[in-house]
Amino acid sequence: xxxxxxxxxxxxxxxxxxxxxxxxxxxxxxxxxxxxxxxxxxxxxxxxxxxxxxxxxxxxxxxxxxxxxxxxxxxxxxxxxxxxxxxxxxxxxxxxxxxxxxxxxxxxxxxxxxxxxxxxxxxxxxxxxxxxxxxxxxxxxxxxxxxxxxxxxxxxxxxxxxxxxxxxxxxxxxxxxxxxxxxxxxxxxxxxxxxxxxxxxxxxxxxxxxxxxxxxxxxxx
Numbered sequence: 369x370x371x372x373x374x375x376x377x378x379x380x381x382x383x384x385x386x387x388x389x390x391x392x393x394x395x396x397x398x399x400x401x402x403x404x405x406x407x408x409x410x411x412x413x414x415x416x417x418x419x420x421x422x423x424x425x426x427x428x429x430x431x432x433x434x435x436x437x438x439x440x441x442x443x444x445x446x447x448x449x450x451x452x453x454x455x456x457x458x459x460x461x462x463x464x465x466x467x468x469x470x471x472x473x474x475x476x477x478x479x480x481x482x483x484x485x486x487x488x489x490x491x492x493x494x495x496x497x498x499x500x501x502x503x504x505x506x507x508x509x510x511x512x513x514x515x516x517x518x519x520x521x522x523x524x525x526x527x528x529x530x531x532x533x534x535x536x537x538x539x540x541x542x543x544x545x546x547x548x549x550x551x552x553x554x555x556x557x558x559x560x561x562x563x564x565x566x567x568x569x570x571x572x573x574x575x576x577x578x579x580x581x582x583x584x585x586x587x588x589x
Contacts (some may be wrong), residue, residue: 372470372585373525376516376543379476380416382553383461384486387415387449389454393446394422395409397439403430412558416536417510418477419443446523448485455461457490465495466575467588473499475532475539477509499523510534511541516548533576535559540567548578551576 381387391411400407403426414422422437427434456538465472473498474496476483483500487493501519503509508518520527532543533552543550549568562569568579575586 370532372524372549372580373528373529374471374473374520374531375468375587376473376519376530376532376548378536378539379474379483379486380534381480381525381556382457382533383465383474383492384490385456386451386486387411387556389450391415391446393443393450396446397443398426401434401439403432415556415558416477416510416534416538418503421509423584430524444482445485447482449501451485451489455486455489456545457492458573462490462492464573464576464588469589470587471499471523471525473501473519473523475510475515475542476503477515477538478501484492501531502518510536510538511545513542514546514548516542531580539560541559551579561582 377383380390388411391407394414395405395407419440423434423436423439470493474483480500480502481530484493487496501515501522503515506514506518508514516527517534520530528547531549531550531551532539533553534540534543537555540550540552540562542566544566552562552567552569554569555571570576570579580587
């Protein structure tokens with residue numbers, strides 16, 4: 369591949385350390401509707417999975433008909449509360465973003481308001497002016513590649529000349545399907561290994577500049 373036109377970042381678990389927080393919010397949400405779940409199981413099973421899919425799965429498993437319109441506000445409120453009190457950046461995220469000279473965006477299954485909250489709180493929002501792309505914008509979510517194509521079109525770049533940094537299997541599969549080079553962030557032992565020629569696995573954001581330079585890409589200063 370010639371020079372990279374843009375770097376796409378996932379948000380939760382890639383730039384902001386929010387995956388466990390989100391899992392705790394799922395547990396709280398379901399408990400309010402009479403379903404008790406173990407945090408470790410929720411984290412393992414549903415990392416990177418969109419909210420509505422999680423509600424559908426748990427509803428089916430427990431033989432109930434849970435209304436998304438009732439559950440979602442409970443979840444969003446709990447996430448917002450936890451973000452305000454406990455959210456931290458992934459180690460090295462700010463340093464990495466500050467070093468990148470290539471255009472960047474964020475591609476997330478979560479709503480734009482959630483990205484604005486988390487990235488704004490942690491001082492990273494200014495790296496992505498008007499470049500937050502959500503599955504909710506187009507009603508298509510990872511692992512569907514549509515979100516990657518949507519972001520590339522908005523940025524006027526060739527998606528196959530972009531790279532994706534993502535910590536979830538669903539995200540990595542989305543990038544693969546879009547024809548991108550994927551850097552799969554596996555700091556979490558729960559991550560499923562992915563064996564694909566377009567996927568590079570790494571465990572620390574600080575590794576990325578070196579990995580990119582080894583490929584001949586001038587992405588960082």
